[in-house]
Amino acid sequence: MQLFNNPSKQDWNGLLQRPYNDNTAVLQSVQSILSEVKQNGDAALRSLALKFDGAELKELQVSASEIEEAEVLLTTELKQAIQQAKENIFTFHSFQMHKPRSVETMQGIECWRKSVGIEKVGLYIPGGTAPLFSTILMLGIPASIAGCKEVVLCSPCNKEGKLHPAILFTANLVGIKKIFKVGGAQAIAAMAYGTESIPAVYKIFGPGNQYVTAAKQLIQVSGVAIDMPAGPSEVCVLADETANPAFIASDLLSQAEHGVDSQVLLVSTSEPMVQKVLQEVKKQLEQLPRKDLAQKALNNSKAIVVNTMDDAIEMVNEYAAEHLIVCCRDAEVIAEKISNAGSVFIGNYSPESVGDYASGTNHTLPTNAFARAYSGVSVDSFVKKITFQKLSKDGLKNIAQTVIEMAEAEGLKAHANAVRVRISEP
Amino acid sequence: MQLFNNPSKQDWNGLLQRPYNDNTAVLQSVQSILSEVKQNGDAALRSLALKFDGAELKELQVSASEIEEAEVLLTTELKQAIQQAKENIFTFHSFQMHKPRSVETMQGIECWRKSVGIEKVGLYIPGGTAPLFSTILMLGIPASIAGCKEVVLCSPCNKEGKLHPAILFTANLVGIKKIFKVGGAQAIAAMAYGTESIPAVYKIFGPGNQYVTAAKQLIQVSGVAIDMPAGPSEVCVLADETANPAFIASDLLSQAEHGVDSQVLLVSTSEPMVQKVLQEVKKQLEQLPRKDLAQKALNNSKAIVVNTMDDAIEMVNEYAAEHLIVCCRDAEVIAEKISNAGSVFIGNYSPESVGDYASGTNHTLPTNAFARAYSGVSVDSFVKKITFQKLSKDGLKNIAQTVIEMAEAEGLKAHANAVRVRISEP
Numbered sequence: 001m002q003l004f005n006n007p008s009k010q011d012w013n014g015l016l017q018r019p020y021n022d023n024t025a026v027l028q029s030v031q032s033i034l035s036e037v038k039q040n041g042d043a044a045l046r047s048l049a050l051k052f053d054g055a056e057l058k059e060l061q062v063s064a065s066e067i068e069e070a071e072v073l074l075t076t077e078l079k080q081a082i083q084q085a086k087e088n089i090f091t092f093h094s095f096q097m098h099k100p101r102s103v104e105t106m107q108g109i110e111c112w113r114k115s116v117g118i119e120k121v122g123l124y125i126p127g128g129t130a131p132l133f134s135t136i137l138m139l140g141i142p143a144s145i146a147g148c149k150e151v152v153l154c155s156p157c158n159k160e161g162k163l164h165p166a167i168l169f170t171a172n173l174v175g176i177k178k179i180f181k182v183g184g185a186q187a188i189a190a191m192a193y194g195t196e197s198i199p200a201v202y203k204i205f206g207p208g209n210q211y212v213t214a215a216k217q218l219i220q221v222s223g224v225a226i227d228m229p230a231g232p233s234e235v236c237v238l239a240d241e242t243a244n245p246a247f248i249a250s251d252l253l254s255q256a257e258h259g260v261d262s263q264v265l266l267v268s269t270s271e272p273m274v275q276k277v278l279q280e281v282k283k284q285l286e287q288l289p290r291k292d293l294a295q296k297a298l299n300n301s302k303a304i305v306v307n308t309m310d311d312a313i314e315m316v317n318e319y320a321a322e323h324l325i326v327c328c329r330d331a332e333v334i335a336e337k338i339s340n341a342g343s344v345f346i347g348n349y350s351p352e353s354v355g356d357y358a359s360g361t362n363h364t365l366p367t368n369a370f371a372r373a374y375s376g377v378s379v380d381s382f383v384k385k386i387t388f389q390k391l392s393k394d395g396l397k398n399i400a401q402t403v404i405e406m407a408e409a410e411g412l413k414a415h416a417n418a419v420r421v422r423i424s425e426p
Numbered sequence: 427m428q429l430f431n432n433p434s435k436q437d438w439n440g441l442l443q444r445p446y447n448d449n450t451a452v453l454q455s456v457q458s459i460l461s462e463v464k465q466n467g468d469a470a471l472r473s474l475a476l477k478f479d480g481a482e483l484k485e486l487q488v489s490a491s492e493i494e495e496a497e498v499l500l501t502t503e504l505k506q507a508i509q510q511a512k513e514n515i516f517t518f519h520s521f522q523m524h525k526p527r528s529v530e531t532m533q534g535i536e537c538w539r540k541s542v543g544i545e546k547v548g549l550y551i552p553g554g555t556a557p558l559f560s561t562i563l564m565l566g567i568p569a570s571i572a573g574c575k576e577v578v579l580c581s582p583c584n585k586e587g588k589l590h591p592a593i594l595f596t597a598n599l600v601g602i603k604k605i606f607k608v609g610g611a612q613a614i615a616a617m618a619y620g621t622e623s624i625p626a627v628y629k630i631f632g633p634g635n636q637y638v639t640a641a642k643q644l645i646q647v648s649g650v651a652i653d654m655p656a657g658p659s660e661v662c663v664l665a666d667e668t669a670n671p672a673f674i675a676s677d678l679l680s681q682a683e684h685g686v687d688s689q690v691l692l693v694s695t696s697e698p699m700v701q702k703v704l705q706e707v708k709k710q711l712e713q714l715p716r717k718d719l720a721q722k723a724l725n726n727s728k729a730i731v732v733n734t735m736d737d738a739i740e741m742v743n744e745y746a747a748e749h750l751i752v753c754c755r756d757a758e759v760i761a762e763k764i765s766n767a768g769s770v771f772i773g774n775y776s777p778e779s780v781g782d783y784a785s786g787t788n789h790t791l792p793t794n795a796f797a798r799a800y801s802g803v804s805v806d807s808f809v810k811k812i813t814f815q816k817l818s819k820d821g822l823k824n825i826a827q828t829v830i831e832m833a834e835a836e837g838l839k840a841h842a843n844a845v846r847v848r849i850s851e852p
Contacts, residue, residue, distance in 0.1 A: 081831035088531040088825075095529055096539070103521055105514040105786035113522070113787075116765050118799050130837040166835055202799040221643060223655060225799035244851075250844040257840040284847075289839050335814060339542050346816040351844035354817060357832045358825050360531035361539075361813040373544050373628040373651035375811040385801040387787040388761060390772040391780060399514075399784050405507035406783045409592055411556040413715050414683040418676040418777035421710075425670075 001252075001264070001278060004304045005271065015302065016319045018231065018263060018368050023214055030185045030214040037189035042196045048186045054159040055181070060197045062163060062179040070168035082133070082170055085358035089141045092360030096379035097145055100388075108395020115383040117147030118225075120199060122191030123176070124206035127156040127183055131164035132207070134356065138363050138377065139205045140174030146382030151176050152191055152201055156183020184208075188215035192224045203227070205364070205377065227377055231368030234263030235352055236321035236341075238312055238334070239277070241270035243327035244348055249280035251325055251351050256294035256301070263367075264301035265319060267312050271305045278303065313337050320371040323352045342371045397423055427678075427690070427704060430730045431697065441728065442745045444657065444689060444794050449640055456611045456640040463615035468622045474612045480585040481607070486623045488589060488605040496594035508559070508596055511784035515567045518786030522805035523571055526814075534821020541809040543573030544651075546625060548617030549602070550632035553582040553609055557590035558633070560782065564789050564803065565631045566600030572808035577602050578617055578627055582609020610634075614641035618650045629653070631790070631803065653803055657794030660689030661778055662747035662767075664738055664760070665703070667696035669753035670774055675706035677751055677777050682723035683716040689793075690727035691745060693738050697731045704729065739763050746797040749778045768797045823849055 007015055036044045042060060049055050071079075102112040123139045126132055136153070143151050153176050157163055163181060171179050180198055182190055188208075194200030203225040204216060216226045235255035237248050252264045268274050281298065288294055306312050313334060316324060320340035328334050331347045338344055342365030343355050356363045364377035391399070400419050407415035433441055462470045468486060475481050497505075528538040549565045552558055562579070569577050579602050583589055589607060597605050606624055608616055614634075620626030629651040630642060642652045661681035663674050678690045694700050707724065711717055732738050739760060742750060746766035754760050757773045764770055768791030769781050782789045790803035817825070826845050833841035 077827075078831050078835050081828040081835075084825075084828045085832060088535070091531045092529050092537045095527060098524075101521060103518050103786065105517045109514070109780075109785050111518045111786045113804070119765060132836060134832055134836060217647060221647070223794065223796065225796075229649060246847050247844070250840065250847045254838070254840040254844045257838060284840075284843065288843075290837075294840065332816065338812065339545060340810075341812050343813040343815070346814060349819045349822040349848055350815055350817045351822075351848065353829050353833055353838075353841040353844045354535075354822065354825055355813075355815055356829075356841060358828045359535050359815045359817065360529065360537045361815055366810075368649065370649065370651075371810060371812075373810065375809075376813060378539070378811060380806065380811070383801075384766075384792075384797060384799065385804060385806070386764065386767050386797075387769040387781075387802060388772060389769070389776055389781055389785045389787055390758065391776045391785065393775045396775040396777075396780065399510075399780055401503075402507040402510045402784045403779050403782075405504050406511060406560055407779055409504050409507075410558060410560060411716075412680070412683060412779075414676065414680040414710075414720065415779040415782060417710065417714075418673070418680045418779045421672050421676045422775055422777065 001266070001281065001298055001301045001303050003274065004302060006305060006307060012315060012318060015304065019300070023210060026210050026214045027218065030211055031218060033185045034189045034215060034218060037186050037195065038193045045182050045186055045190055045195060049157070049181065052184055053156050055157050055161040057157070057161050057181055060180050060182060062168060062181065067168050067172050070165035073165040074169055078166065079169065082173065085134070086137055086141065086173060088358050088360040089137050093142050093145050093379050106395065106398050108392040108398055109389065111387065111389045113385050113387050115385050117149065117383055118203050119148065120150040120201040121148045121382060122152045122154065122201035122204045124187055124204065124208055124212060125153060125155040125167060126208050126212070127164070131166050133166040133170040134363065135206060136167065136170040136174060140171065140176055142377065142379045143382045144175055145379050148382055150199060150201070151178070152199055153179045154182045154187035154191060157181035185211040185215035188212060188219060192219040205381070207364070227364060227381055228366055228374045229370055232261040232263055233258045234321055234367055235323040235325065236265040236267060236316055236319055237325045238316050238328060239266065239268045239273055240309065240328040241273050242329045243273060245273060245276035245280045247348055247351070248277045248327060249284050252281060253284055253288065253294055254351070254353055256297035257288060257290040260293055260296040262297040264297060265321065266303040267315050268303070268305055269307070269309055269312055274303045274305055309334070320369040322365045322367045322371065323355070325350070325352060340372050342366050342376050427692070427707065427724055427727045427729050429700065430728060432731060432733055438741060438744060441730065445726070449636060452636050452640045453644065456637055457644060459611040460615045460641060460644060463612050463621065464619045471608050471612055471616055471621060475583070475607065478610055479582050481583050481587040483587050483607055486606050486608060488594060488607065493594050493598050496591035499591035500595055504592065505595065508599065511560070512563055512567065512599060514784050514786040515563050519568050519571055519805050532821065532824050534818040534824055535815065537813065537815045539811050539813050541811050543575065543809055544629050545574065546576040546627040547574045547808060548578045548580065548627035548630045550613055550630065550634055550638060551579060551581040551593060552634050552638070553590070557592050559592040559596040560789065561632060562593065562596040562600060566597065566602055568803065568805045569808045570601055571805050574808050576604070576625060576627070578604045578606065578625055580606045580608045580613035580617060583607035611637040611641035614638060614645060618645040631807070633790070653790060653807055654792055654800045655796055658687040658689055659684045660747055660793055661749040661751065662691040662693060662742055662745055663751045664742050664754060665692065665694045665699055666735065666754040667699050668755045669699060671699065671702035671706045673774055673777070674703045674753060675710050678707055679710055679714065679720055680777070680779055682720035682727070683714060686719055686722040688723040690723060691747065692729040693741050694729070694731055695733070695735055695738055700729045700731055735760070746795040748791045748793045748797065749781070751776070751778060766798050768792050768802050
């Protein structure tokens with residue numbers, strides 16, 4: 001990690017920049033995959049599965065017997081853990097669905113807003129080095145609370161044409177029936193356009209590599225909604241001299257092990273604390289299986305010491321981290337001052353990994369400073385909020401002059417007329 | 427309007443298609459405007475104002491004295507109408523801001539979610555044929571309820587370098603201080619990248635022509651959030667034999683007068699009703715100043731008769747209209763069955779124009795069937811919802827095994843370690 005001591009404010013912007021990743025080439029190659037799937041449907045998916053996953057697939061959809069098998073292949077401990085995580089995530093998200101509340105804005109004018117689950121949604125779950133079954137909980141549970149009627153899941157299979165049992169078990173646990181062995185950009189294309197086997201959906205969720213990300217960007221332009229723009233995962237730790245260096249080192253490393261492009265930032269008011277953390281990082285790094293990966297991520301990472309806690313708070317708000325861990329005296333008071341972050345972890349006993357798996361909050365969060373304008377996934381992400389209004393004849397009379405004045409001032413005579421024709425009725 | 431009598435279900439999809447508009451050429455010309463503004467800032471904006479608006483501008487920002495003058499130029503009646511609309515919109519939107527609610531998902535694990543206003547937002551208000559001051563209410567009021575700190579407004583000026591007084595009066599009424607005389611794609615570029623005069627913002631809202639829409643599409647790919655994808659405005663009326671043909675005709679016309687690309691759809695279970703509506707449309711059309719425009723929009727519009735109310739409901743849900751007017755027996759019961767729409771107008775005395783201006787609901791709504799996945803603008807659109815979690819040491823112990831099991835099954839050892847290092851502390 002590189003250490004910066006009291007950088008001047010004009011240097012903050014440069015220091016806090018994420019590395020720019022030009023994906024023009026990726027977008028082009030992904031565009032041709034999208035076209036291929038749009039044109040050839042299932043046949044394209046089969047040939048791409050052979051090309052990219054090395055799998056010869058007869059059926060794209062996971063069968064009921066494959067799902068049954070999966071349950072047997074997992075340990076009881078893991079199944080219990082997934083069950084417990086499910087319960088906590090359900091508990092937290094169940095408070096995010098709001099009942100309609102009618103408001104009478106004027107006498108005779110009733111307005112309300114109703115959340116309705118998006119009918120068809122698609123979830124993408126990456127395969128590759130690790131089976132990210134936790135993401136199925138994070139997407140499948142709010143989809144189910146929202147009342148989405150059709151939930152489609154795509155994930156790349158291995159050479160034998162199988163999905164990891166933890167993925168199948170978790171999908172089944174949250175009630176997802178339509179699971180397909182399709183990965184990469186071709187999975188996004190399949191869910192956007194539909195194929196013979198895979199239904200087209202209205203919104204696509206989930207993380208993925210640069211091809212998946214590019215595919216989501218492209219289908220969004222064509223009108224299919226996506227959860228949020230994506231970038232490499234990141235953590236920012238805000239620590240004063242009261243923090244525990246070993247705890248902080250473990251948090252920085254748990255982000256760094258995600259991949260070489262992971263972003264890790266430590267902001268502190270105490271240089272001695274930062275020095276202790278750096279030593280701890282070295283020590284703990286030695287014991288990690290993904291040590292080389294983590295080391296590379298750390299080489300690009302920064303520790304910044306600032307003079308005051310106010311400066312530190314300003315800096316982390318400017319950075320707008322996906323995950324922000326606050327290990328400071330009065331951590332909860334400081335957390336109140338956070339205006340830009342995906343999810344905030346307060347105090348010494350709230351490591352990021354609890355939110356990644358099981359505290360109950362969602363782990364699909366805005367990276368790359370998108371937290372300045374975007375929220376993490378929640379039940380909101382799976383519903384549309386439709387507004388309704390019902391006016392009585394008197395209600396319309398109460399508002400008529402207002403509407404007529406405004407419509408005519410905007411030069412929209414027929415808008416005014418729609419009111420006039422009603423109130424002039426005998 | 428073209429009349430379709432009981433089309434078979436397999437033809438619905440074709441019938442309900444919006445016209446496809448290839449905007450590749452527009453995207454290219456807009457890209458060069460974006461680059462010009464990014465590179466040359468205010469100088470580019472001045473030269474584009476001269477080119478497109480015919481105005482030679484010294485100052486891009488509207489001055490305090492221009493705002494003062496505006497108030498004098500409006501009639502008392504219009505000012506009262508705007509004030510009344512403001513009150514209703516405020517009343518309805520004020521219930522959309524939720525206080526954080528803490529949930530204890532397990533003993534010692536507290537999670538909550540807090541809405542925080544997006545710090546910097548930009549509003550685009552079209553000029554051109556009509557001054558759309560009503561849109562300032564629809565965007566400025568929720569921005570103010572959300573607590574957005576910096577609200578920037580851009581709108582094109584006339585040849586004399588002036589904005590319409592109703593725009594200035596309304597902006598001032600909702601507390602917007604930074605108003606700029608910049609229109610078109612260049613306004614979107616200015617708010618996305620920032621210039622010497624105009625601050626860069628994190629999210630951009632508002633309607634516009636195809637250049638503005640293309641600019642919003644392009645800056646969204648580069649990471650600036652936008653309100654929603656855009657298309658031509660549209661209304662769908664669902665009517666049975668109890669409806670009032672004159673009322674319905676007035677609603678169809680108030681949509682048609684928006685422009686030649688406006689979409690108007692009438693779905694009914696009663697052919698005699700449809701025939702009466704068509705006659706009324708002809709009659710009312712004659713009296714409209716924007717008659718030619720409306721006539722062109724109507725030429726592309728459809729009236730569809732179906733056999734049953736269930737079919738009618740299925741059809742309007744498939745169409746997913748921006749505005750849906752329900753004029754039927756038991757209109758409220760039918761409205762309950764609507765799953766795809768931007769805003770719903772219930773009964774004979776709820777014309778679309780009340781929602782366009784003053785009932786209290788928002789008029790910035792998803793067009794082009796985007797209502798299947800998108801909501802209209804609300805206070806939600808101006809906030810990020812940040813999640814928080816705070817675990818006690820016992821809380822962490824309660825969840826430790828769950829997190830460790832799941833992290834290790836995903837191959838993320840350092841994630842497990844961040845928990846282990848904390849619970850193994852003496």
